[in-house]
Amino acid sequence: MDPNARVSANIKLVAEAAGVSRATVSRVMNGRATVAPELAERVLTAARALDYAPSQVARSLALGRTATIALIVPDLSNPMFQDVLRGLSLAAGADGHRLLIAESNEQVEDEEVLALEARRRCDGVVLASPRLPTADLERLVPQLAPLVLINRKLPGVPSLSVDYAAGIQDLVAHLLSLGHRRIVYLAGPPPSTSNRERLDALLHLSEQGNAFELIQVACGATFENGHAVAGAVASSGATAAVAYNDMVAFGALSGLHELGVSVPGQISVTGFDDIPFARFTTPPLTSAAVPRNTLGNQAWRLLHAQLTGQGAADATDFRPRLLVRGSTGRTNG
Amino acid sequence: MDPNARVSANIKLVAEAAGVSRATVSRVMNGRATVAPELAERVLTAARALDYAPSQVARSLALGRTATIALIVPDLSNPMFQDVLRGLSLAAGADGHRLLIAESNEQVEDEEVLALEARRRCDGVVLASPRLPTADLERLVPQLAPLVLINRKLPGVPSLSVDYAAGIQDLVAHLLSLGHRRIVYLAGPPPSTSNRERLDALLHLSEQGNAFELIQVACGATFENGHAVAGAVASSGATAAVAYNDMVAFGALSGLHELGVSVPGQISVTGFDDIPFARFTTPPLTSAAVPRNTLGNQAWRLLHAQLTGQGAADATDFRPRLLVRGSTGRTNG
DNA sequence: CTGAAAGCGCTAACAC
DNA sequence: GTGTTAGCGCTTTCAG
Numbered sequence: 001m002d003p004n005a006r007v008s009a010n011i012k013l014v015a016e017a018a019g020v021s022r023a024t025v026s027r028v029m030n031g032r033a034t035v036a037p038e039l040a041e042r043v044l045t046a047a048r049a050l051d052y053a054p055s056q057v058a059r060s061l062a063l064g065r066t067a068t069i070a071l072i073v074p075d076l077s078n079p080m081f082q083d084v085l086r087g088l089s090l091a092a093g094a095d096g097h098r099l100l101i102a103e104s105n106e107q108v109e110d111e112e113v114l115a116l117e118a119r120r121r122c123d124g125v126v127l128a129s130p131r132l133p134t135a136d137l138e139r140l141v142p143q144l145a146p147l148v149l150i151n152r153k154l155p156g157v158p159s160l161s162v163d164y165a166a167g168i169q170d171l172v173a174h175l176l177s178l179g180h181r182r183i184v185y186l187a188g189p190p191p192s193t194s195n196r197e198r199l200d201a202l203l204h205l206s207e208q209g210n211a212f213e214l215i216q217v218a219c220g221a222t223f224e225n226g227h228a229v230a231g232a233v234a235s236s237g238a239t240a241a242v243a244y245n246d247m248v249a250f251g252a253l254s255g256l257h258e259l260g261v262s263v264p265g266q267i268s269v270t271g272f273d274d275i276p277f278a279r280f281t282t283p284p285l286t287s288a289a290v291p292r293n294t295l296g297n298q299a300w301r302l303l304h305a306q307l308t309g310q311g312a313a314d315a316t317d318f319r320p321r322l323l324v325r326g327s328t329g330r331t332n333g
Numbered sequence: 334m335d336p337n338a339r340v341s342a343n344i345k346l347v348a349e350a351a352g353v354s355r356a357t358v359s360r361v362m363n364g365r366a367t368v369a370p371e372l373a374e375r376v377l378t379a380a381r382a383l384d385y386a387p388s389q390v391a392r393s394l395a396l397g398r399t400a401t402i403a404l405i406v407p408d409l410s411n412p413m414f415q416d417v418l419r420g421l422s423l424a425a426g427a428d429g430h431r432l433l434i435a436e437s438n439e440q441v442e443d444e445e446v447l448a449l450e451a452r453r454r455c456d457g458v459v460l461a462s463p464r465l466p467t468a469d470l471e472r473l474v475p476q477l478a479p480l481v482l483i484n485r486k487l488p489g490v491p492s493l494s495v496d497y498a499a500g501i502q503d504l505v506a507h508l509l510s511l512g513h514r515r516i517v518y519l520a521g522p523p524p525s526t527s528n529r530e531r532l533d534a535l536l537h538l539s540e541q542g543n544a545f546e547l548i549q550v551a552c553g554a555t556f557e558n559g560h561a562v563a564g565a566v567a568s569s570g571a572t573a574a575v576a577y578n579d580m581v582a583f584g585a586l587s588g589l590h591e592l593g594v595s596v597p598g599q600i601s602v603t604g605f606d607d608i609p610f611a612r613f614t615t616p617p618l619t620s621a622a623v624p625r626n627t628l629g630n631q632a633w634r635l636l637h638a639q640l641t642g643q644g645a646a647d648a649t650d651f652r653p654r655l656l657v658r659g660s661t662g663r664t665n666g
Numbered sequence: 667c668t669g670a671a672a673g674c675g676c677t678a679a680c681a682c
Numbered sequence: 683g684t685g686t687t688a689g690c691g692c693t694t695t696c697a698g
Binding site for chain 2 (some may be wrong): 008051053054055056057058060061066068076077082083085086089090093098099100101102103105116117118120121142143223250251254257277279280282
């Protein structure tokens with residue numbers, strides 16, 4: 001009993017068993033029609049008997065392609081990336097491609113290595129919300145290509161982005177239509193680009209139109225962060241709160257509830273992202289829905305196009321969809 | 334401008350540029366100390382100049398291992414699998430292994446092909462809650478090994494399972510201690526094994542101890558399902574409801590709230606799974622926490638052991654942890 | 667229609 | 683220490 005007995009049969013073994021050449025086995029296994037039925041039958045029988053299945057690694061080396069792509073995300077516990085992953089997985093899978101996944105766990109310094117490492121074992125990469133500085137990212141492009149970016153734009157690289165500014169604009173327009181003129185922003189993590197974009201949009205809107213006064217409260221990205229600033233929100237004098245994201249909004253909702261502040265009676269609250277739970281809170285949360293599955297799906301389209309030699313390096317923006325629910329109402333202020 | 338210009342340099346090119354043999358380049362790239370500093374320097378310089386990085390595919394073929402493992406799940410949108418994925422990804426990543434992921438999208442007939450396909454490009458497989466019939470699964474074991482099963486047991490295969498019965502037992506014990514003697518079960522999807530296990534545990538407990546009366550209400554697995562049966566729950570005469578899972582419990586909570594039934598004042602409600610939101614509902618949900626990250630983490634330990642030749646085919650059961658929160662209280666009935 | 671042989675890029679004995 | 687050489691398992695011209 002040799003412990004090193006073949007893990008699995010290889011093409012040579014099958015060829016010998018079937019009394020044909022390896023080339024013929026290869027042809028049969030790949031469904032080439034140019035093999036005599038009798039031979040094909042013999043090969044298939046031998047393959048079955050030996051539990052033979054071609055090594056995809058050897059195949060990849062010979063063909064120069066792996067039929068595998070990689071997705072690099074900062075954080076797998078973030079619903080945004082979970083849905084991108086799912087959309088990408090389904091779309092690529094439907095086209096016969098496998099998916100390699102790497103999580104940087106928000107460690108910027110690991111992102112580059114992970115991406116390069118992954119790229120070397122597959123045919124292309126999708127980089128979701130990379131935290132890498134632009135200079136580093138640009139330097140990496142040639143080594144990562146074919147590449148698709150999500151929530152990041154770079155000249156010459158196909159990308160898919162969420163137009164956060166447009167989402168904020170819709171939320172603010174909604175609040176203004178309800179009579180709100182004093183709005184407090186529960187800010188996300190300062191280093192985050194998406195916080196930057198939301199804040200810039202708010203600043204722009206308030207300065208430009210002079211239609212409302214903007215108050216900022218440093219907050220964060222979690223339920224706890226939102227919960228912690230409920231007091232500040234209540235005493236801010238604002239009649240509406242725009243939260244960095246849904247989680248923060250939930251925390252605020254919960255905190256306000258505990259303080260006896262009624263939503264939307266005394267203050268309206270909006271989230272951002274429309275995570276699965278937004279529909280189920282009391283009151284249900286008004287939010288801006290990011291088309292997460294679509295992002296994954298389209299990322300595959302863009303990557304697939306490059307893999308088949310139809311590169312089109314355009315940048316697409318997805319406008320979030322405003323979802324008005326029970327957490328916003330007319331101000332009585 | 335040859336469009337087929339080398340995608341990236343290979344070892345031969347670097348060897349020539351550095352004026353050494355390919356073996357030396359290989360040694361340097363793998364950090365073997367047995368190379369003269371001067372040569373190593375030349376190699377590294379050449380590699381840098383050519384943007385050289387070893388092909389992992391060729392390396393895998395030569396070494397006979399890929400440093401990659403695969404995870405097969407039925408549904409990536411299920412929090413259970415998301416967390417298993419995350420735990421596995423982090424643990425395997427920390428040990429320098431990549432993760433290939435495949436989703437069967439609940440199509441039993443695809444599971445086998447996906448698993449086999451994945452296995453051929455990596456060193457081992459984790460199969461999470463496979464829906465495959467046992468006979469098929471047993472047949473596949475030799476071809477998938479090294480293999481780890483999650484929520485499924487098979488002789489000779491290392492596996493990790495959640496002891497749902499124990500979780501139910503803890504929840505019931507908790508309710509009994511609060512004085513509840515009439516409990517309604519909001520049943521999950523009938524074909525689901527995990528519903529079967531929970532129901533069996535409940536039946537066993539109620540028949541065995543005679544400590545409480547069990548009422549069954551057909552429900553489902555979603556928020557909407559739970560919401561829809563709130564009326565039936567309220568009129569059942571039960572003082573406590575055990576929901577199939579947290580989502581159903583949330584729906585019930587919401588429906589009861591709308592009906593003006595106070596929780597836990599008039600009726601106590603328990604969930605199962607402790608999904609991230611369970612802490613954040615009003616009232617927070619009493620539930621049984623499934624150690625999802627641990628499952629992923631331990632799956633890697635088990636797989637890693639096999640990869641390094643220390644196979645131990647034991648089956649571990651994880652007892653869910655009872656989390657008492659605000660949705661359960663002493664009965665006034 | 668089938669087989670022989672070269673090669674994908676890398677590693678690992680084995681000599682020098 | 684370093685180079686030579688023979689694979690790893692598969693695909694693919696190119697003859698026949």
